[in-house]
Amino acid sequence: MRKSPALPVIASRRGKGLTALRRHSRAKGKDALRRHSRGRGGNVCIFLLTVLGLGPTGFLGVATASLGVVTTVAPLTDMVRQVGGDALHVHGLVPEGVNSHTFQPAPGDVQYLAQADLVVLNGLDLEVPIEKLIHSSGRRGVTVLKLGDKTIRQDEWVFDFSFPKAQGHPNPHLWLNVAYAMHYVSLIRDQASALDRGNEAVYHRHATDYLAQLAHLDHCIAGAMSTLAPSQRKLLTYHDSWPYFARRYGMTIVGAIQPANFAEPAPREVARLIDQLRREQVPAVFGSEVFPSKVLQKIATEAGVRYVTTLRDDVLPGHPGEADHSYLGMMRHNVTTMLEALGGTPATFTACLQTPPTR
Numbered sequence: 001m002r003k004s005p006a007l008p009v010i011a012s013r014r015g016k017g018l019t020a021l022r023r024h025s026r027a028k029g030k031d032a033l034r035r036h037s038r039g040r041g042g043n044v045c046i047f048l049l050t051v052l053g054l055g056p057t058g059f060l061g062v063a064t065a066s067l068g069v070v071t072t073v074a075p076l077t078d079m080v081r082q083v084g085g086d087a088l089h090v091h092g093l094v095p096e097g098v099n100s101h102t103f104q105p106a107p108g109d110v111q112y113l114a115q116a117d118l119v120v121l122n123g124l125d126l127e128v129p130i131e132k133l134i135h136s137s138g139r140r141g142v143t144v145l146k147l148g149d150k151t152i153r154q155d156e157w158v159f160d161f162s163f164p165k166a167q168g169h170p171n172p173h174l175w176l177n178v179a180y181a182m183h184y185v186s187l188i189r190d191q192a193s194a195l196d197r198g199n200e201a202v203y204h205r206h207a208t209d210y211l212a213q214l215a216h217l218d219h220c221i222a223g224a225m226s227t228l229a230p231s232q233r234k235l236l237t238y239h240d241s242w243p244y245f246a247r248r249y250g251m252t253i254v255g256a257i258q259p260a261n262f263a264e265p266a267p268r269e270v271a272r273l274i275d276q277l278r279r280e281q282v283p284a285v286f287g288s289e290v291f292p293s294k295v296l297q298k299i300a301t302e303a304g305v306r307y308v309t310t311l312r313d314d315v316l317p318g319h320p321g322e323a324d325h326s327y328l329g330m331m332r333h334n335v336t337t338m339l340e341a342l343g344g345t346p347a348t349f350t351a352c353l354q355t356p357p358t359r
């Protein structure tokens with residue numbers, strides 16, 4: 001942990017400068033900090049901090065007593081922010097709407113890894129190119145926390161259509177199972193506390209509040225899914241991200257459409273899926289926010305089932321600063337979408353979420 005020198009005379013000015021930068025980076029989204037640190041914007045920023053007597057001593061020029069944390073996909077970034085609050089400077093590397101499975105870090109991302117105290121990854125081979133970059137360019141002694149690897153054992157890994165065992169990379173989408181997400185949050189709390197003992201109470205307080213919200217969400221999802229008849233509890237999705245969700249909430253994965261190379265499926269595969277949809281009498285197929293697919297539309301039309309365009313596994317709904325632009329908001333959105341399409345009762349789910357949990 002890097003402590004700023006104690007300079008009480010400029011402390012209040014420093015606070016204002018930092019608060020403004022934080023506000024700016026939140027208001028403009030994750031790219032704002034990146035833009036700040038590049039080119040003229042970055043120079044101006046460093047210049048201002050230097051004028052204020054700060055110097056580029058902290059995470060990307062932000063002098064601070066907290067940790068610099070680099071994360072990858074948006075749901076994990078949100079979890080780290082929920083635990084850290086103002087005590088952590090968090091930068092998510094994978095822009096929303098970008099395929100995280102094939103994401104290659106840009107040369108400019110090196111600067112974040114070179115200064116990070118902690119890198120939080122999903123693991124389970126989701127971020128192999130980023131792991132290589134950490135190895136080659138990360139700060140010496142940087143702590144790398146792979147949440148998925150510390151949440152399930154190897155015998156609990158799921159291999160499936162888009163993540164075949166032959167390729168050796170398990171399905172990495174653990175965070176769509178809220179119980180696993182809660183484990184992620186506990187791991188983030190414990191790692192941040194270990195690296196920054198001065199803020200341990202802060203991380204624990206935030207995590208306790210957040211875990212209570214997640215437990216309530218988990219309870220409401222389980223209740224909502226149990227209202228679906230067994231014949232309706234079927235998911236056929238474009239992107240293959242729901243096996244751990246299905247395992248927790250009693251859903252069956254009928255299939256996924258996206259092949260392991262993330263290309264569109266071959267015509268033979270399309271014909272097979274249409275047959276399967278007719279046979280299984282699945283009421284709807286689900287597209288993905290990140291992978292809009294004309295093929296899925298064709299499959300749904302030919303099989304005579306509803307095509308629901310949006311499930312999200314690593315894109316948060318809404319815009320930065322809005323309540324739904326969060327992991328909690330993403331899961332609320334996903335479950336409501338499934339219930340509407342499969343014949344469940346979204347109103348019951350909404351009512352459950354609005355009922356405060358009993359402690």
Ligand SMILES: [Zn+2]
Nearest residue numbers: 173239241313
């Ligand atoms: Zn995914």
